Amino acid sequence: MSPVHRSDGPVPPVGAQALYDDVVWADAVVRCSGEDADLDLLSDADATSGGTRARRPLTARPLPDRPGALLRGSCDLDTRPILSAALGVVTRIPGPVVHLDLSGVPFLDAAAVAALVQANATVAGQGRRLVLHHPPYSLRKVVEMFPDECAALEVAA
Amino acid sequence: MMNVSAPTASGDFVHPALFYQGRAEYLAGVGGFVREALAADEPVLVAVPGAHLDALRESLDLSGAEVTWTDMTQLGRNPGRILSALQDFADRHAGGRPPRIVGEPIWPGRSRAEVLEATRHEALINSAFAGRHATILCPYDVLGLPAAVVSDARRTHPTVIAEGKDLLSPEYSDASAVCADCDEPLPEPDGGVRRFAYASGELGEVRAYTETWARKADLSTARRGDLILAVSEAAANSLAHGGGSGSLRLWSAAGGGVVAEVRDGGHLADPLQGRRRPSLTSAQGGRGLWMIHQLCDLVEIRASESGLTLRMHIACS
Numbered sequence: 097m098s099p100v101h102r103s104d105g106p107v108p109p110v111g112a113q114a115l116y117d118d119v120v121w122a123d124a125v126v127r128c129s130g131e132d133a134d135l136d137l138l139s140d141a142d143a144t145s146g147g148t149r150a151r152r153p154l155t156a157r158p159l160p161d162r163p164g165a166l167l168r169g170s171c172d173l174d175t176r177p178i179l180s181a182a183l184g185v186v187t188r189i190p191g192p193v194v195h196l197d198l199s200g201v202p203f204l205d206a207a208a209v210a211a212l213v214q215a216n217a218t219v220a221g222q223g224r225r226l227v228l229h230h231p232p233y234s235l236r237k238v239v240e241m242f243p244d245e246c247a248a249l250e251v252a253a
Numbered sequence: 254m255m256n257v258s259a260p261t262a263s264g265d266f267v268h269p270a271l272f273y274q275g276r277a278e279y280l281a282g283v284g285g286f287v288r289e290a291l292a293a294d295e296p297v298l299v300a301v302p303g304a305h306l307d308a309l310r311e312s313l314d315l316s317g318a319e320v321t322w323t324d325m326t327q328l329g330r331n332p333g334r335i336l337s338a339l340q341d342f343a344d345r346h347a348g349g350r351p352p353r354i355v356g357e358p359i360w361p362g363r364s365r366a367e368v369l370e371a372t373r374h375e376a377l378i379n380s381a382f383a384g385r386h387a388t389i390l391c392p393y394d395v396l397g398l399p400a401a402v403v404s405d406a407r408r409t410h411p412t413v414i415a416e417g418k419d420l421l422s423p424e425y426s427d428a429s430a431v432c433a434d435c436d437e438p439l440p441e442p443d444g445g446v447r448r449f450a451y452a453s454g455e456l457g458e459v460r461a462y463t464e465t466w467a468r469k470a471d472l473s474t475a476r477r478g479d480l481i482l483a484v485s486e487a488a489a490n491s492l493a494h495g496g497g498s499g500s501l502r503l504w505s506a507a508g509g510g511v512v513a514e515v516r517d518g519g520h521l522a523d524p525l526q527g528r529r530r531p532s533l534t535s536a537q538g539g540r541g542l543w544m545i546h547q548l549c550d551l552v553e554i555r556a557s558e559s560g561l562t563l564r565m566h567i568a569c570s
Contacts, residue, residue, distance in 0.1 A: 233478035
């Protein structure tokens with residue numbers, strides 16, 4: 097978990113650097129990760145569902161080569177708290193451009209897209225940009241259905 | 254020339270059926286309505302089947318005039334999404350001159366299931382536009398449509414224009430009565446269709462099951478994506494508003510395309526739910542159902558004491 101983002105780009109706006117530190121990021125990634133951590137946010141929901149089928153938790157990790165995160169897993173009602181926590185961290189990553197790689201996300205529902213719009217507004221409000229990469233079909237379709245509200249979302253070509 | 258009486262006071266909603274026989278009557282009735290609107294500087298939306306659009310455009314010859322033309326066979330492919338589009342148009346012109354809309358949701362050749370949902374739509378127009386200063390004219394091809402369809406148009410429209418006369422319809426009925434009659438039992442699919450039950454925490458499994466099945470069905474990649482999104486929104490509604498669990502059945506339709514049926518313990522408290530464009534951020538119902546209407550080619554809705562059934566039809570491409 098090296099602090100690769102520190103030296104990337106110009107100094108972030110006031111506030112962003114203060115919010116960001118390795119402790120916040122590392123803690124959040126562990127909490128959001130279902131792959132190699134025993135504790136993940138989905139387990140709270142599982143405890144009451146009584147379901148026995150295989151879980152597909154949503155995970156988030158920092159990008160190795162630029163400021164941002166790689167999401168892996170589906171974003172829906174069942175993983176909503178994890179997405180919310182992950183985007184809370186992503187929007188605190190410093191730098192003029194924050195990248196969100198969705199290549200490991202097969203599906204986002206409308207509420208997840210709404211969360212991305214909100215995260216985008218947060219980052220834009222700091223004079224910065226949130227750039228989405230490799231959006232799945234579901235995201236593009238939701239954007240098509242809600243063009244005005246999703247107009248601010250930036251998707252890398 | 255058939256004149257459609259204009260609203261007399263603010264808040265009046267006018268919703269006549271136009272019973273036409275042949276092309277000349279159609280062009281005179283609908284064309285006259287559009288001309289009157291343009292003369293009064295009222296915004297006009299014409300949503301009719303493509304062939305009728307072409308004939309109207311040619312006959313009206315309105316160079317530069319402000320008319321919004323929409324092919325109803327696309328907009329109204331699923332009757333459940335027409336009302337949202339009509340309200341969008343009226344909302345865009347709110348505060349200005351009252352809008353005039355031509356909406357032709359039923360044409361010869363529509364399936365029985367489509368006609369039922371289109372009739373439900375016609376009834377719900379009256380609820381959705383009650384108190385709004387607007388006019389929606391609905392042409393009915395009385396020579397080409399079954400008599401029962403024409404009879405139902407008398408129940409869903411407060412007035413009927415036929416043979417040059419604009420008269421009150423004595424058969425006009427409350428929307429809830431018409432909708433109840435549209436709730437015909439859904440025919441069971443041929444052969445045994447497996448039921449996939451789901452509960453909280455299992456939306457990923459619902460989508461995986463749907464995708465695995467859809468890969469073997471005759472669907473384009475985009476339509477498969479639409480199916481998965483529609484099923485996922487319906488199943489999420491089961492979890493959030495439908496008692497926390499539900500079941501899914503998938504089968505191929507006889508005439509091509511696929512059908513996804515979601516059943517749960519939900520209730521449709523408001524029959525207009527899903528028929529008005531929601532906000533992306535709205536959490537309390539309506540958004541999912543509205544999206545399902547946009548994604549599907551037909552949505553059959555059956556609400557009963559025991560729960561809610563959604564049958565979502567998606568064509569091959």
